[in-house]
Amino acid sequence: MIIIAAVDDRNGMMFNHRRQSQDKVLREKILSLTAGKLLWMDHYSAKQFDGCTAPQLNIDDRFMWEAAPGEYCFVEDTSVAHFEKWAEQIILFKWNRKYPGDFCFDIDVQKPEWKLSHTEDFAGSSHEKITMEVYDHA
Template sequence: MIAAICLEDRNGLLFNGRRLSRDRAQQEDLMTVCGAGRLWISPFSAPLFAPWQERLVVAEDFLCRAGPGAVCFVEDRPLLPVLDRLEALIVYRWNRTYPADVYLDLDPAAEGFVLEQQSEFSGTSHPCITREIYRRGGGYGKT
């Protein structure tokens, strides 16, 4: 399974039960990353991806149900409980500091993930979004 997450500068995910931000260009980028595959998400995230409704798998237990290679967009739950199933992480960085009270619960490097790719693009609400792809035991420049 591949987890995609959006983080502010201190690795915050949520504040007071709400997402910190959202960006249409980030959503489009993630759907491009998914290719012809489906995106697995929670009901909390489903409204963000309404234009791609036919490509979504929406379920409370989506992290338990998603199989190898499945891309899961995670905003409202921890990743440590599914760490043994994580093949890769796609991290979108807002490059801003927002108030947060829920943070990413793992350190990719400490868990054996290696930065494979990093790129930047202009968002619709953020001037610069950084996308980082980490793979378990991978290496920079490998595919």
């Protein structure tokens, strides 16, 4: 599986049971990146894609258990540490800001098991700079 998450500078994803931020351009980037593959997410994250008719969307609250190799999982409110051994790649979209956070992305991509293979900056609709970092399992 390929894990996708949006994080702040402290790896925060949520605060008080709400996503820290969202961005229309980021959603479009995720849909473009996952075109032709399955994109799994839970019902909470699916709300961001309301009205979207992308065929790759698969919504299931046990999505991390359902994803097969090569399929994408978009996480916002799910602990992923348990699934690290099945992750082939991690794609982090960084807000380049520090938000209040009480739920964080819980895989340490600085460990030797992960290698940064690609970075890309782009302008979002709500953030002037979003950084995409792609980590491959070493």
